[in-house]
Amino acid sequence: MEDYEYKKVDFNNPSFMFTIEDMLKNMIGVPLFYNPYFKTFGLKGNENVLDFGCGGGSSSRALLKFLSRGGNLTAIDASDFWIKKARKRLEKYTNATFMAGDIRNLYIKDNLFDVISIIHVIHDISPEDRKDTVGAICRKLKQGGRIYIREPIKKSHGMPVDEIRALFNDCELREKDYIISKSEYRGIFAISP
Ligand SMILES: C[S@@+](CC[C@H](N)C(=O)[O-])C[C@H]1O[C@@H](n2cnc3c(N)ncnc32)[C@H](O)[C@@H]1O
Numbered sequence: 001m002e003d004y005e006y007k008k009v010d011f012n013n014p015s016f017m018f019t020i021e022d023m024l025k026n027m028i029g030v031p032l033f034y035n036p037y038f039k040t041f042g043l044k045g046n047e048n049v050l051d052f053g054c055g056g057g058s059s060s061r062a063l064l065k066f067l068s069r070g071g072n073l074t075a076i077d078a079s080d081f082w083i084k085k086a087r088k089r090l091e092k093y094t095n096a097t098f099m100a101g102d103i104r105n106l107y108i109k110d111n112l113f114d115v116i117s118i119i120h121v122i123h124d125i126s127p128e129d130r131k132d133t134v135g136a137i138c139r140k141l142k143q144g145g146r147i148y149i150r151e152p153i154k155k156s157h158g159m160p161v162d163e164i165r166a167l168f169n170d171c172e173l174r175e176k177d178y179i180i181s182k183s184e185y186r187g188i189f190a191i192s193p
Pocket of ligand 1: 054077078082118
């Protein structure tokens with residue numbers, strides 16, 4: 001794990017490249033990347049879903065399409081800049097709630113979500129805050145619910161697979177499925193029976 005270098009990113013002052021990446025995600029990322037991925041969640045449409053680290057809201061927009069039967073989406077991001085962007089992009093959705101801040105301090109009931117989606121967020125949290133943050137996320141999951149997580153795993157940009165597994169195992173979640181490519185870990189965790 002010590003080979004992995006944590007690079008702190010200032011998400012409230014995104015670089016030009018990062019804003020271009022966000023624009024592309026919003027235009028082509030939704031049909032090409034998010035929709036096919038969220039299809040694998042098997043949502044019925046009435047679930048309570050958390051998009052943790054939603055960024056500019058492209059993933060939230062895609063998730064909302066799968067929640068048209070009474071479902072609700074909560075989108076959280078630590079950055080005021082990105083949550084503002086997400087809220088503006090998705091203002092027409094009455095079943096979406098946006099929250100800026102640290103999940104460890106936000107007022108959100110425990111055992112609330114059927115599904116929690118985390119896409120490329122935990123590696124951006126400082127290593128000493130990861131355990132408590134993942135602990136807070138896990139407490140928000142309903143019994144029988146699932147956490148879907150994707151994280152980059154390259155040493156130059158990412159975090160170790162063992163650390164991802166340990167973080168969720170520490171809060172009594174078990175890995176139900178996973179795929180590991182050269183650059184990314186993709187997994188599903190659920191509360192152990
Ligand atoms: C690489 S971006 C990924 C954004 C989005 N999930 C996507 O798929 O495009 C990482 C996001 O995580 C957010 N983030 C970082 N630390 C966070 C934390 N402790 N709680 C919530 N969001 C956080 C950042 O503000 C940023 O929007």
